[in-house]
Amino acid sequence: MKRELRALHIALSEDLAPWYAKLLILITLGYALSPIDLIPDFIPVLGILDDLIILPVLIYLSIKMIPDDILEYCRREAEIRPWNRKKNWIAGGIVLLIWALIVVWIVYQFFPSVLQ
Structure with a gap:
């Protein structure tokens, strides 16, 4: 799953995916990297199923939208490139x-x- 997320990030950052795939890739990466889940993990069973179902489905749908030759290139690059772990505080602030x-x-x- 980690390699697929890296491949999706490469497809997005190198502008290799069509616009509709980019939109879904943004949602997928945002959900994968967001510290906030739709269903919190402390809720028994549902909190874990959230991560076991939603994220793989988003990854699968994102991959299906990318042409095969581009996806293979991105997967090869994901294998050889080191994962860039620099923190992007602006992106984190936008997500929050x-x-x-x-x-x-x-x-x-x-x-x-409550707001009045």
Whole structure:
């Protein structure tokens, strides 16, 4: 799974995938790297099934949208390139901002009196 995520990152960063695949790759990588799950892991069974089902399905669908020759190139590159582990604080801040906005929207929709 780690190699596939790296291959998807290469396809995205080198502008090798079609636009519709890029959109799904962004969602896939965002979900894989986000510290926040749709279903928290402390919820018995469902928290783990979330990671066992959603992420592999996103990876599978992303891979199916990339042409075979490009995917093979990205997989080869993922094997030989070192994983770039530098921290991108701007991207992390954007992800946290999006999650915060979603939480505020949910609270506003279901508990409007809390924000007044």
